[in-house]
Amino acid sequence: xYEGAVQDLIxxxxxxxxxxxxxxxxIAFHLLQSDPSDVERLVATLTAVKERVRFCExxxxxxxxxxxxICQDPRRDPSAIxxxxxxxxxxxxxxxxxxxxxxHVLGGAISPIDGVGPDDLHVRELVARLSDSAxxxxxxxxxxxLEGEATASYLSRLLKDVGVRVSRLASGLPVGGDLExxxxxxxxxxxxxxxxxxx
Amino acid sequence: xPLYRDQAIVLRTYKLGEADRIVVALxxxxxxxxxxxxxxxxxxxxxxxRLEPGMVVxxxxxxxxxxxxxxxxxxxxxxxxxxxxxxxxxxxxxxxxETAERLTEDRVPALQHYLLLQGAxxxxxxxxxxxxxxxxxxxxxxLAISGWAPSFYxxxxxxxxxxxxxxxxxxxxxxxxxxxPPGSAAPAPExxxxxxxxxxxxxxxxxxxxxxxxxxxxGLTAAFLQWHxxxxxxxxxxxxx
Numbered sequence: 001x002y003e004g005a006v007q008d009l010i011x012x013x014x015x016x017x018x019x020x021x022x023x024x025x026x027i028a029f030h031l032l033q034s035d036p037s038d039v040e041r042l043v044a045t046l047t048a049v050k051e052r053v054r055f056c057e058x059x060x061x062x063x064x065x066x067x068x069x070i071c072q073d074p075r076r077d078p079s080a081i082x083x084x085x086x087x088x089x090x091x092x093x094x095x096x097x098x099x100x101x102x103x104h105v106l107g108g109a110i111s112p113i114d115g116v117g118p119d120d121l122h123v124r125e126l127v128a129r130l131s132d133s134a135x136x137x138x139x140x141x142x143x144x145x146l147e148g149e150a151t152a153s154y155l156s157r158l159l160k161d162v163g164v165r166v167s168r169l170a171s172g173l174p175v176g177g178d179l180e181x182x183x184x185x186x187x188x189x190x191x192x193x194x195x196x197x198x199x
Numbered sequence: 200x201p202l203y204r205d206q207a208i209v210l211r212t213y214k215l216g217e218a219d220r221i222v223v224a225l226x227x228x229x230x231x232x233x234x235x236x237x238x239x240x241x242x243x244x245x246x247x248x249r250l251e252p253g254m255v256v257x258x259x260x261x262x263x264x265x266x267x268x269x270x271x272x273x274x275x276x277x278x279x280x281x282x283x284x285x286x287x288x289x290x291x292x293x294x295x296x297e298t299a300e301r302l303t304e305d306r307v308p309a310l311q312h313y314l315l316l317q318g319a320x321x322x323x324x325x326x327x328x329x330x331x332x333x334x335x336x337x338x339x340x341x342l343a344i345s346g347w348a349p350s351f352y353x354x355x356x357x358x359x360x361x362x363x364x365x366x367x368x369x370x371x372x373x374x375x376x377x378x379x380p381p382g383s384a385a386p387a388p389e390x391x392x393x394x395x396x397x398x399x400x401x402x403x404x405x406x407x408x409x410x411x412x413x414x415x416x417x418g419l420t421a422a423f424l425q426w427h428x429x430x431x432x433x434x435x436x437x438x439x440x
Contacts (some may be wrong), residue, residue, distance in 0.1 A: 018216055111292035112434030113211050113252070144242075146251040149283035157286060174243045184274045185248035 006032070050057070060105040060122050062087045070102060079136040083126065083155065085109050085143055093141060101139070106127065109147040110154055118154060126155075130162050136142040137165040144171050203267075204259045205229050206275060208316055210300045211254050214240070214343065222250045223300060224258065227313050231303040234260050234267045246272040253279025253292050253320060278320040286439065288323050291330040293434040295319055295337050301428055302345050311344045331413060331440040332405050335420045336397040343398065347371075347427045351395035354378055362388060366419065368426045390415040414440065 001007060006028060007028050013024035018055070031039055032182070056068035063069070070076055070090070080101030084090055106121040129135065140155055142148035152168050159166050172190035173182055200413070206225035208222035215221050218240040226232050239247035249256050250269065260267040264309040282292045299316045303309045323330055342348065348394035352361040355371035363373040365383040370391060373391060390412045396404035397416070408416075417440060425431045 002357040035227050110437075112290050112437040113297050117437045145247075146253065146279050146283040146289075149280075150286060150289045153289070154286045177243055181245050183246060183248045185277055185280050188277075188280075 055105075058124070059103050060087075060107060061090050061103055075100075078132075078134040080139060081126075081129065081135055081137070082139045082141050084141050085148065085151075089141065089143075099139075101137075106142070106151070109142055109151045111147045118158075121151075123155070123158070127158070127162070130159070130164055135164055138168060139167050139169065141169045144169070201262050202259065202270070203229075203262070203318060204257065205232075207232065207256055207258050208296075208299075208313065208320070209250055209254045209256065209279070211252055211294045212236075212250065215276040218244075220250065222269065224256075225299055225303060225309065225313050225316060227310060228308060230309045231300065231305050232260075232267070233262070233305065234258070234269050234270075236269045239269075248280075250272050251279050252296055253282055254315060255320075276317075276321070276324075278324040281303070281324040282320070285326075286329075288326070288330045290434065290438045291334040291356075292323055294334055294432055294438055297338065297432050297434050298338060298341055298424070298428075301430075301432070302341055312341065315340055315344060324341075328402060329404060329413075331417060331438065332397065334438060335413075335417055336400070336405070338420050338424050339398045342424060342427060345427075347423075348398070349394070349423055351391045351398065362391065364388070366391065368419075368423050372423075378394070384419070386415055386419060387412055389418070394419065 002010065009031070010024045013019055013027050052064050053062055056063040056071055057066050058071045059068060061068040061070065067070070072104045077100045080172070081104050082093060082099055082101055083106060084093065085106055085108055087105055090105065093099055099182045104122065104126050106123065107115055108121055110116060110118060110121065123180045130138070138159060141153045142151045156166050171186065172193055173179065173186065179184055181191070205226040205228050207226040209225045210225055212223070213221040213238055215235060220236045220237045222234050222236050224232055224234065236246065236250045238244050239250050241247065246269065249272040254274065255278060257273040257275055258269060259271035278292070283287045292440050295316060303312055315337065319333055322328060322333050339349065349355070350372035352373060353359065354361065354363055354373060354375035356374055361373050363375050364385055365374045365376070365379040366372060366386050367374050367380050367383040369429040370378065370380060374380065374401050389408065392417045393405055393408040393412050396402070421435055
């Protein structure tokens with residue numbers, strides 16, 4: 001146990017996800033030994049994040065205004081909405097440069113065991129967005145695990161009568177892997193989602 | 200015993216660190232176990248898909264100081280994958296998995312619970328009966344295995360032959376007019392017949408039950424479960440019936 005401010009800093013850092021007691025201690029002593037201007041910059045950044053960053057009123061992605069950068073961009077295709085679980089999934093899809101539509105962040109996945117149901121997510125807001133006639137397709141890009149699949153099956157059932165095309169990201173073999181190491185579920189989905197090469 | 204192997208049903212998972220998961224599973228011989236799946240959240244993981252709730256796997260684990268680590272997992276049944284495609288069945292399966300976790304203890308063999316859960320998941324995945332009925336049958340039988348079998352015919356207090364009109368959860372089920380505590384429920388006789396059929400596995404009667412009696416039976420089952428577990432099953436309120 002350290003005294004006063006050092007221990008307080010270690011305790012606060014230890015509350016961060018993925019930071020254990022040893023890691024917290026290491027970061028704390030790194031900060032103690034750092035240049036004061038570096039620490040001030042870190043403090044200013046943390047303060048600015050809490051002051052300026054909020055959630056987009058339309059898609060619930062992180063934003064610094066009422067609407068996020070993507071929702072404000074007139075060049076984005078308004079006819080396609082990609083539904084993801086978390087803001088970090090938006091970043092992952094943006095990195096592909098394959099999707100030019102807009103997003104909707106649910107804020108998680110349906111997980112009955114954890115007490116998370118459809119009412120705890122931004123599902124109602126998604127349905128409200130679809131009343132805009134410009135939307136023609138909803139692409140469900142929830143995580144490829146069973147909670148993500150269950151969320152996708154719930155959404156596809158909910159949106160069945162809305163009159164938009166509902167699609168799901170393909171599941172299958174990762175690029176750069178060996179077929180023999182693929183598990184049965186992944187390989188089965190790869191077979192289900194196979195595509196014609198000579199069409 | 201640094202390495203051990205057992206068949207197991209994955210009950211739930213928790214995220215751990217960057218890409219790992221803590222997997223809670225009901226093992227055939229060992230009972231409830233908690234193991235770590237290293238790197239299973241990465242898309243290139245060899246057994247990430249096998250360690251999802253509702254999957255039946257042949258696990259090989261290495262004993263660690265606190266938590267054991269999964270070294271191999273071979274799929275035996277992919278009930279979880281099948282059930283996640285059907286939202287109603289998935290919510291029922293989640294309630295079963297949560298109940299199994301609550302009714303079993305770490306490293307205490309629970310073969311009957313394992314076999315019951317596997318059978319219930321199989322029935323759900325193969326769409327043999329209505330998911331709500333399968334769930335209620337599972338809950339009643341799981342309670343019976345744990346020593347809390349409700350009585351739907353004879354009086355739960357004095358054993359007087361039934362059928363009786365009153366039902367009291369704290370008393371343990373149907374109660375005769377002499378034993379009937381104040382505040383006892385008076386469910387429809389058809390509801391008690393349905394619940395008895397679900398407990399004994401008489402599916403002809405259960406499948407023929409109408410919606411009103413199924414709903415009433417589900418309410419009594421949930422209340423009975425909550426009374427004995429002292430805390431509600433969170434996923435039960437999300438089951439679509």
